[in-house]
Amino acid sequence: MFKLALLFxxxxxxxxxxxxxxxxxxxxxxxxxxxxxxxxxSLQRGLGLYKNYCSSCHTLKYLRWNRLQRDLDIxxxxxxxxxxxxxxxxxxxxxxxxxxxxxxxxAPDLTLRTRVRGExxxxxxxxxxxxxxxxxxxxxxxxxxxxxMLNVLSGLQGRQELTPDGRLLKSSDGTMTKEEFDLAxxxxxxxxxxxxxxxxxxRERNGIFVILFFIVFTAVMWLLNREYTKDIK
Amino acid sequence: xxxxRKGMFSSVMSWVDKRLPLTENLERHLTKxxxxxxxxxxxxxxxxxMVIFMVQVVTGIWLMMFYTNTEEGAFASVEYIxxxxxxxxxxRYMHSTGASAFFFLMYFHMFRGLLYGSYQKPKExxxxxxxxxxxxxxxxxxxxxxxxxxxxxxxxxxxxxxxxGAIPFIGPDLQxxxxxxYVLSGATLSRFFALHVVVVPLLMIALxxxxxxxxxxVGAGNPEGVNIEKYRDExxxxxxxxxxxxxxTLSALPxxxxxxxxxxxxxxxxxEGGGYFLEKPNFEEANFLKTPEHIAPVWYYAPFYSILRAxxxxxxxxxxxxKFLGFIIFAGSIAILFVIPWLDRxxxxxxxxxxxxxxxGMVVFAVSFITLGYLGTKPVNEMRTLLAQICTLxxxxxxxxxxxxxxxxxxxxxxERL
Numbered sequence: 001m002f003k004l005a006l007l008f009x010x011x012x013x014x015x016x017x018x019x020x021x022x023x024x025x026x027x028x029x030x031x032x033x034x035x036x037x038x039x040x041x042s043l044q045r046g047l048g049l050y051k052n053y054c055s056s057c058h059t060l061k062y063l064r065w066n067r068l069q070r071d072l073d074i075x076x077x078x079x080x081x082x083x084x085x086x087x088x089x090x091x092x093x094x095x096x097x098x099x100x101x102x103x104x105x106x107a108p109d110l111t112l113r114t115r116v117r118g119e120x121x122x123x124x125x126x127x128x129x130x131x132x133x134x135x136x137x138x139x140x141x142x143x144x145x146x147x148x149m150l151n152v153l154s155g156l157q158g159r160q161e162l163t164p165d166g167r168l169l170k171s172s173d174g175t176m177t178k179e180e181f182d183l184a185x186x187x188x189x190x191x192x193x194x195x196x197x198x199x200x201x202x203r204e205r206n207g208i209f210v211i212l213f214f215i216v217f218t219a220v221m222w223l224l225n226r227e228y229t230k231d232i233k
Numbered sequence: 234x235x236x237x238r239k240g241m242f243s244s245v246m247s248w249v250d251k252r253l254p255l256t257e258n259l260e261r262h263l264t265k266x267x268x269x270x271x272x273x274x275x276x277x278x279x280x281x282x283m284v285i286f287m288v289q290v291v292t293g294i295w296l297m298m299f300y301t302n303t304e305e306g307a308f309a310s311v312e313y314i315x316x317x318x319x320x321x322x323x324x325r326y327m328h329s330t331g332a333s334a335f336f337f338l339m340y341f342h343m344f345r346g347l348l349y350g351s352y353q354k355p356k357e358x359x360x361x362x363x364x365x366x367x368x369x370x371x372x373x374x375x376x377x378x379x380x381x382x383x384x385x386x387x388x389x390x391x392x393x394x395x396x397x398g399a400i401p402f403i404g405p406d407l408q409x410x411x412x413x414x415y416v417l418s419g420a421t422l423s424r425f426f427a428l429h430v431v432v433v434p435l436l437m438i439a440l441x442x443x444x445x446x447x448x449x450x451v452g453a454g455n456p457e458g459v460n461i462e463k464y465r466d467e468x469x470x471x472x473x474x475x476x477x478x479x480x481x482t483l484s485a486l487p488x489x490x491x492x493x494x495x496x497x498x499x500x501x502x503x504x505e506g507g508g509y510f511l512e513k514p515n516f517e518e519a520n521f522l523k524t525p526e527h528i529a530p531v532w533y534y535a536p537f538y539s540i541l542r543a544x545x546x547x548x549x550x551x552x553x554x555x556k557f558l559g560f561i562i563f564a565g566s567i568a569i570l571f572v573i574p575w576l577d578r579x580x581x582x583x584x585x586x587x588x589x590x591x592x593x594g595m596v597v598f599a600v601s602f603i604t605l606g607y608l609g610t611k612p613v614n615e616m617r618t619l620l621a622q623i624c625t626l627x628x629x630x631x632x633x634x635x636x637x638x639x640x641x642x643x644x645x646x647x648x649e650r651l
Binding site for chain 1: 322483487501
């Protein structure tokens with residue numbers, strides 16, 4: 001019986017376990033990226049990119065300005081003048097950049113986007129735009145073919161073209177080198193990861209103390225129990 | 234019972250004892266209740282289940298203080314808890330991780346029961362109450378999963394509710410009655426909230442009480458399947474037993490510590506559980522116009538979901554659709570657990586003294602359950618459906634054939650003492 005089961009497993013192996021599911025949209029794998037929300041400067045650079053390149057279409061409707069100010073250590077004057085820039089918006093308001101609740105062009109809210117798609121998906125997606133004259137926007141994407149998003153970052157990255165064998169080739173230079181651009185997108189993804197869960201900063205920082213408490217607790221209880229168990233041995 | 238004591242405390246206690254059998258019950262259930270001295274780690278899951286039940290109740294109360302049970306407000310209120318409520322994120326992650334932990338512990342607790350025959354005469358009722366608790370836990374988990382009103386909440390609930398719609402004749406009306414609307418909507422959400430926070434937990438508390446009272450009537454088991462009541466010392470305490478308190482309560486504490494290390498490790502460093510505890514699509518608000526590409530249940534329902542999906546054929550001449558047959562087999566996979574006490578005809582309790590067929594049966598059952606669980610989280614293809622069908626068969630076979638092989642197989646001699 002057991003051998004039979006084993007035989008079945010061998011028969012089904014391969015096809016069953018990894019049935020060629022794509023992990024990253026239409027790509028087999030995403031590029032690796034792990035955000036570090038404890039890097040304050042990375043978060044601030046990410047916020048800068050967000051403000052300049054994303055905020056005219058995408059809201060952050062679950063994140064409040066003053067929470068952002070507190071967590072990213074932003075001075076009051078920069079917050080009110082450079083970031084908010086409108087006397088009608090209070091610092092306790094959500095970050096909507098004056099955009100309507102439902103976007104006219106269908107741009108999704110980005111507050112929870114990294115938790116829906118995954119950080120690596122976003123990281124790969126933002127770096128794999130290429131020129132495609134068949135698309136209404138003039139650009140297409142490897143991760144998400146037919147995406148409605150414009151290639152807004154091409155000024156930084158430069159333009160890319162798809163070669164017949166499916167690779168991306170640079171056709172013109174942007175203001176950043178490839179390494180600089182990858183780092184910048186990393187910052188942006190880190191900022192989005194923060195926006196999706198501001199509590200992650202405290203969570204990851206303080207969790208270790210809770211664990212340490214329970215290690216001590218377990219040790220004390222183990223000793224106490226050992227002492228008591230001697231009576232009934 | 235008259236208890237002679239001195240001092241202020243004892244005079245209060247005897248005043249109470251004359252009106253309420255407090256001391257008597259404390260002794261009966263705690264300080265004099267005999268439990269086997271030697272058990273293995275499988276016997277800790279009951280205590281851990283009590284702990285996690287309390288965690289769920291306490292964190293649930295706090296979540297309820299800030300949660301909005303409306304279609305418009307539910308999703309945003311969860312984000313409000315995650316961001317604006319002090320330590321709201323901790324309450325929420327403890328509750329969501331607690332749900333997974335609850336099932337994890339429950340499955341091990343029940344597997345212990347299967348291994349060491351914890352359902353055999355005279356423990357049938359203990360097992361039955363336990364099975365009811367599994368059923369209620371599944372209902373509780375399902376109802377609670379709908380409350381954040383994310384995409385997966387909405388569409389997974391749609392899948393499950395449509396099963397009721399597949400019942401012939403009464404199905405469609407029944408589904409509307411349960412939903413409270415013609416489609417899954419805010420009406421469904423608010424009634425699921427009521428059921429999740431009041432009805433099901435109340436029933437669970439009642440059943441936990443019954444489960445434990447029944448257990449204390451027949452006595453806890455042990456991995457050897459030895460009856461410890463046989464040999465007693467002068468005071469009436471079994472020779473292989475020890476009072477529940479302080480010995481068992483104390484031995485549970487280090488285990489609870491280890492459990493919390495793992496539990497809080499997940500809560501603080503991996504609350505999404507790699508997408509298995511909190512699924513990615515559930516971070517997107519429910520949208521009835523947009524079906525997710527792949528609707529996957531949370532891992533703890535995956536084995537049963539796999540059984541449901543494995544039935545791709547109906548019985549046309551009886552008018553049974555494949556969906557309804559799937560529902561029957563799916564319900565049967567839980568229902569069959571209830572009757573295990575009457576399927577096992579073995580003379581011995583523990584797997585250690587049972588014959589080789591029982592051992593094979595247990596391995597086949599466990600392996601097929603885990604395989605079904607794996608398959609349930611993945612999208613279907615032909616091979617996987619076939620494998621799920623085979624595993625469904627292998628899930629039922631060891632249980633259905635149990636009356637035959639347990640009756641005829643050769644068992645080993647059970648020792649007299651632990």
